Amino acid sequence: TYTEAVEIDNLIWYFSEIVKNEVQQSLGLIERGGAGGGIAAVLHQLYQAEMLTSHELVDQITHLESLIQQADLIIFGEGVNEEDQILETTTIRIAELSTKYDKPAIAICATSDKFDQFESLGVTAMFNTFIEMPESFTDFKMGIQIRHYT
Template sequence: IIEMASACGLPLIDSSRRNPMKTTTYGVGEMVADALKSGCREFIIGIGGSATNDAGIGMLKALGARFLDSGNGELEPVGENLIKVHQIDISQLNPALKESHFTIACDVSNPFFGKEGAAYVYAPQKGANSLQVIELDNGLRHYAQVIKEYTNMDISQLPGAGAAGGMGGGLLPFLNAELQSGIEVILKTLRFEEVVRQADLILTGEGKLDRQTGMGKALDGILRVGEKCQVPVIALGGAVEATEALNRMGFTAVLPIQPFPVTLEEAMQPEFTKENIERTVRQVVRIIKQFTK
């Protein structure tokens, strides 16, 4: 089991230095190569929370792939070079990959490119400005076409292909891999539905509640189980946007946990967050008890 963000996650780089034009998934490939060397052949890769937008070419390079420009020069595997990829050479790809299977656990359903794709939706939080977002999106469009020419696989509108800066779709043509909902993998492992059927209320949450919450992420999976079992779901967030849209998705209520305006750094302090969650849950329970006496 490999967590992508442990090699190229947002927390690993200071916010002032984040730049998805320059960051790479190469380290994830190093982790896979090490696991292959140790004899592993069945992989689950959790993708998400990355600081990258390189469509997985960094990981593939670490495993032996080469990405060449129109002059046969080898490209550095970073987001800004996707637009320059002219040839893909997988002749030296690690041979152990042919014996391996990859489950790519992904928590969003975004396509590879476009207004709902990897660059437009996620690159800004990785440090991209508006011009870089356009450049990255153009790079993803171009690279998707190159992939189609070389592998005959069209990943452009595949749900989840835009996850983790295009990692979701970028690996499928070159590995024995399948995309699966990360939350579904987890909920199945936990036998979550069996637990929910015995519950009266689900309290869940994430750092920021917004329109992305309903794009196949963890809370979306939890909400679907709650609806199936007819158990109400209340979501708590460090920040809340698009409240009405979230209510229409099916959440009984969405509530912020912050007691007063705070900086992002303060909001992410574990003890402060724990206190805020506990206080908010206590208030929710007090309301419920008042109306169920």
């Protein structure tokens, strides 16, 4: 609500004033310090913490970019769990890197929901295993739909 937004804004201002008085640092605009990066921005400002995008973090943990550079063919999966942000971030990054290094890439997805997004990222072929996303794992409507580009 508007009242809650005003209260949050006032609390953020108050926190900023405490930091200014106690640590003698002004918390200003920080790149990627918005809604999702607020805590990271404060840690960056106060303790010089490194700020990374989710793609940079995935690359750092998995060495994904160097693996894709070495590959001849990329086959990757898109999971069933729609709330899995890490998997989504990784599959998008795989698609981007496959295009960057001109590698053929095949996406195996639960549904065709991401086909358009993968197509726009240059994925060579896409397959899905479910015609419709099941409500439960006992309610599968199996089938395969194929989208392929040469």
